[in-house]
Amino acid sequence: MSNRSLHLKKISWLSSRILSDNVHGRFRRSITTPATCLAPSLDGDMNIGSKTLVEQRFSRGFASVRRVSRASSSSSPSSPHVDLLSFIKASLDKLEGPSHHWLNRDFGNKQLFKDKGTYVVLAGHLLDGTSDLSGFFEKLKLLQQRSPGVCFMGIHFSDQARIADDRTALAELILKEYLTFPVLLSEKEFPKTSGEVRYIVFKDFKNPLIYEEKDLDIASVAKALDSLLTQDTEKSKSVRLFTNTWSKQAEAIKESHFPSFFQDLLLYFPGCISADDIGDRLFLSDTNHHRIIIFENSGKILDSIGCFPGFEDGDFESAKMLRPTGTLYDEEEDCLYIVDSENHAVRRANINSRVLETVYPKVIKKTGGLWSWIMEKMGLGKDDDTTVDADTKSEEFDARSLLFPWHILKRDDESLLVINKSFSKLWIINLASGEIEEVVEGFSKIMKICGQSITEKLSVLEHMPSNWLQQQTAPIASYKEQPSASLLSSFTKLGDNIVMTDIACQRVLKLNRDSGACSSIQFSNVGILGLPYWLFIPLERVFNLANGVQEAHLSHTQELRLLPGKISIRLNIEIPPCTELVEPIQESCIWRQTRGAISEFSSAGSAVEPSEKVGVSQQWYDELDSLAKEIANPEAAEEEEEEDVNPSEVEREEDGRIHIDCPVKTSPGSSELIVYAALYLRLARNEETESATQEVLARKIAKILKPIRNITTMKEDLFVNLLSKSKRELRDVVFMKPMHVRIRLDSKDHPKADNSRDVILTDSSVEVDVSL
Numbered sequence: 001m002s003n004r005s006l007h008l009k010k011i012s013w014l015s016s017r018i019l020s021d022n023v024h025g026r027f028r029r030s031i032t033t034p035a036t037c038l039a040p041s042l043d044g045d046m047n048i049g050s051k052t053l054v055e056q057r058f059s060r061g062f063a064s065v066r067r068v069s070r071a072s073s074s075s076s077p078s079s080p081h082v083d084l085l086s087f088i089k090a091s092l093d094k095l096e097g098p099s100h101h102w103l104n105r106d107f108g109n110k111q112l113f114k115d116k117g118t119y120v121v122l123a124g125h126l127l128d129g130t131s132d133l134s135g136f137f138e139k140l141k142l143l144q145q146r147s148p149g150v151c152f153m154g155i156h157f158s159d160q161a162r163i164a165d166d167r168t169a170l171a172e173l174i175l176k177e178y179l180t181f182p183v184l185l186s187e188k189e190f191p192k193t194s195g196e197v198r199y200i201v202f203k204d205f206k207n208p209l210i211y212e213e214k215d216l217d218i219a220s221v222a223k224a225l226d227s228l229l230t231q232d233t234e235k236s237k238s239v240r241l242f243t244n245t246w247s248k249q250a251e252a253i254k255e256s257h258f259p260s261f262f263q264d265l266l267l268y269f270p271g272c273i274s275a276d277d278i279g280d281r282l283f284l285s286d287t288n289h290h291r292i293i294i295f296e297n298s299g300k301i302l303d304s305i306g307c308f309p310g311f312e313d314g315d316f317e318s319a320k321m322l323r324p325t326g327t328l329y330d331e332e333e334d335c336l337y338i339v340d341s342e343n344h345a346v347r348r349a350n351i352n353s354r355v356l357e358t359v360y361p362k363v364i365k366k367t368g369g370l371w372s373w374i375m376e377k378m379g380l381g382k383d384d385d386t387t388v389d390a391d392t393k394s395e396e397f398d399a400r401s402l403l404f405p406w407h408i409l410k411r412d413d414e415s416l417l418v419i420n421k422s423f424s425k426l427w428i429i430n431l432a433s434g435e436i437e438e439v440v441e442g443f444s445k446i447m448k449i450c451g452q453s454i455t456e457k458l459s460v461l462e463h464m465p466s467n468w469l470q471q472q473t474a475p476i477a478s479y480k481e482q483p484s485a486s487l488l489s490s491f492t493k494l495g496d497n498i499v500m501t502d503i504a505c506q507r508v509l510k511l512n513r514d515s516g517a518c519s520s521i522q523f524s525n526v527g528i529l530g531l532p533y534w535l536f537i538p539l540e541r542v543f544n545l546a547n548g549v550q551e552a553h554l555s556h557t558q559e560l561r562l563l564p565g566k567i568s569i570r571l572n573i574e575i576p577p578c579t580e581l582v583e584p585i586q587e588s589c590i591w592r593q594t595r596g597a598i599s600e601f602s603s604a605g606s607a608v609e610p611s612e613k614v615g616v617s618q619q620w621y622d623e624l625d626s627l628a629k630e631i632a633n634p635e636a637a638e639e640e641e642e643e644d645v646n647p648s649e650v651e652r653e654e655d656g657r658i659h660i661d662c663p664v665k666t667s668p669g670s671s672e673l674i675v676y677a678a679l680y681l682r683l684a685r686n687e688e689t690e691s692a693t694q695e696v697l698a699r700k701i702a703k704i705l706k707p708i709r710n711i712t713t714m715k716e717d718l719f720v721n722l723l724s725k726s727k728r729e730l731r732d733v734v735f736m737k738p739m740h741v742r743i744r745l746d747s748k749d750h751p752k753a754d755n756s757r758d759v760i761l762t763d764s765s766v767e768v769d770v771s772l
Contacts, residue, residue, distance in 0.1 A: 085205045564666045
């Protein structure tokens, strides 16, 4: 985890300077893109069937257009669609009104909605159980990835009788589909608009275009967006900044507006799992945390893959994914194949070297220096720094494009079988060439190719409790003919156990096939997960948002006036009442940063200075003597190592408080010490929690996790309802409580000695009490 800390420190210097000045004015220039740019050239010829538009291809996953959808223009003042636009406009500045409620809107982002702008709205009954709405959401996500400057939203029409149930059901839908656009819940019905789901595209709340077809070709909506964006030069430039889906800019990597409560849980939609039988390891896709957790059968976490939502190869600490789902372990190569769902890609993680790379599409990454890295993070890198192989570029994306894959199987040593969540499309990918060999559409045709493997694995479901199957199938089933197929990647065999993900309860279960006993896996060594990505600000996000960046909520601030020199600062942290640490906090969960006339130094091991000056030669001889002692008596050396069980664990005293030491050196002037920490907690097992009801326990967790740092419209009651509905033992729920402390120091000049020439070096110590 030291590599992860180095990455954080590497960007802290740049982040502090970018935040101190608004950079938008400095880099506001037009950036041209090649023909493979994700956003098509905004010229006058927008013929949807033209060769130019096909060559531009919108994005990897935008179909070549076969026909133009009929869009009805509704500009009449009496049109119900115009009334709907007026209703939306009136609700922008109000969280709740007589007939509306924003379910997951982020009010911290002032640029989210404006009176002037281009909008795409998905309107209708979004909870219609008779049809599969995943296709609608996937098309909207594609448009959202392609056009980050456009405002996207959903509207669900309800009534007073079912408003409470719809609110909870919509929250579950947002978690399941990972909707990154806000959803408006309306109690007002609009004639001819409140029935079937449809797309509404408009600019400045005028002249809406209505798309009603269920099998809508998404390219027709993209064309409408392009024509609207060309009317605004500034927005056209912002779209051009988004070069291609293989090199996504941070502005386009949007996150769900529901991180407030659920993001701080240990697991956030654990979607899929696979196993390594020989190595006794499990690979869990913590999907909405954008990472893969590697752990033993006992629950001990060994490693994790992924640091932040995005698309980037590299070591496990710096690699980025966007909602990883199905995984497949290859024993011969000791690698893990990962379905990177919302990057529309397949990745490969080398477990031994701890490096993540891309299998499909083929990405050619040109090496560069530090300046190239900085420009890339800011979205100002050259377009040829990250390119796609020519064969991949020339693909016809209308039928062959890999779109929102979910499951993965291996047919032989040469090809992978990748299937989407609805089991409507199968892609056969050649491992040697990294190309799609064949695309199969239709459930029956897919079963002809890989039906034996699927049926064999699904036969294990006979050993599982029927109530679990029903609970798990309901939220993710997309194919009604065989709903159990949706669970293909949700369970795996390991020894005598069947390990399965429980997305309804945000946990992992283990079922013994012999005894039938079922238990929840209790994770340990959680500190290896390090500091969560949402507690710090990546460089690319700092650049894109500048002064609009929201930092984690401050747990404590304090100002100190001390003499310059060595200062031993100790934080005494009091955790929330009725909670306990899952395990002692490790150094990997702490990030210290210094600014100004201050530097951090280590007080352990070699930091202790000798009483007398020793030359380099003498140090070399001392090291040889120490080495000779270890060789002569290796058992004694091992005993000394065993005495220090875990030097990285942070001290905790009998009073229950956690102590974090932050030794620093200061010079005359002003400085600041910033400390972030992730404390993994759970409810304590005592008399108070023993007699408490499920709702009371859920409310205690909600109060602890109350997201002051993220101003969203998700209410505490909604989180309590969802947590209580899971019917799991809530005292086993592991959640993360963030800590953010800032200490400002004002150091005057060094005191003078009696001879007025020398200065007196001073050592100070101070304790800071922090209550979470």
